[in-house]
Amino acid sequence: xxxxxxxxxxxxxxxxxxxxxxxxxxxxxxxxxxxxxxxxxxxxxxxxxxxxxxxxxxxxxxxxxxxxxxxxxxxxxxx
Numbered sequence: 001x002x003x004x005x006x007x008x009x010x011x012x013x014x015x016x017x018x019x020x021x022x023x024x025x026x027x028x029x030x031x032x033x034x035x036x037x038x039x040x041x042x043x044x045x046x047x048x049x050x051x052x053x054x055x056x057x058x059x060x061x062x063x064x065x066x067x068x069x070x071x072x073x074x075x076x077x078x079x
Contacts, residue, residue, distance in 0.1 A: 005034050043071065 002010075009030045016023035037045075044067045 003034070003038075005030055009034070040071065043075070047071075
């Protein structure tokens with residue numbers, strides 16, 4: 001599945017004349033945004049780090065079985 005930014009990049013390349021400065025600048029900006037870690041990816045990394053720390057501190061206690069469960073219950077999923 002493609003991200004919205006990947007779809008936007010494809011649309012820019014297919015729709016705009018790529019020999020002009022503005023479409024080239026748009027393409028560069030989209031590429032730079034694709035390289036950034038998404039908010040969900042950041043939350044996953046933080047959740048996993050805290051889960052590992054919690055497991056170490058409480059000898060295995062963990063109230064969530066997966067990041068998806070944590071994300072959906074805490075943030076309402078991908079809504």
